[in-house]
Amino acid sequence: MNWFPLQRFTVYGNSMLPTLKPGQDVLVWCWFYKLKVGDIVAIKINVKEMIKRVRQMSSDRGAFVQGDNEKESTDSRNFGWINKKDIIGKVIWP
Numbered sequence: 001m002n003w004f005p006l007q008r009f010t011v012y013g014n015s016m017l018p019t020l021k022p023g024q025d026v027l028v029w030c031w032f033y034k035l036k037v038g039d040i041v042a043i044k045i046n047v048k049e050m051i052k053r054v055r056q057m058s059s060d061r062g063a064f065v066q067g068d069n070e071k072e073s074t075d076s077r078n079f080g081w082i083n084k085k086d087i088i089g090k091v092i093w094p
Helices: none
Strands: 006-010 025-029 040-045 048-058 062-066 087-093
Touching (some): 006 087, 025 040, 040 062
Antiparallel strands (some): 025 087, 040 048, 040 087
């Protein structure tokens, strides 16, 4: 669990264009959030942190996430469904 409810992340790469641009900072709420399809989340896969959009959710499989720019995104199409524990939090700004 994160010690602070808010964390700042910087978007890297083009995977979230046009919604989020490379170099743009986002605020992520890390405590007690409820996710729904369409939410943007910060995730950690292995040691890499990424910003992606929730495309599908399943109570037993977790979340399927994708970048808005599907041609330039490494996402669940590459690494599969992610566990809830791999979700850092929900992007609340911008």
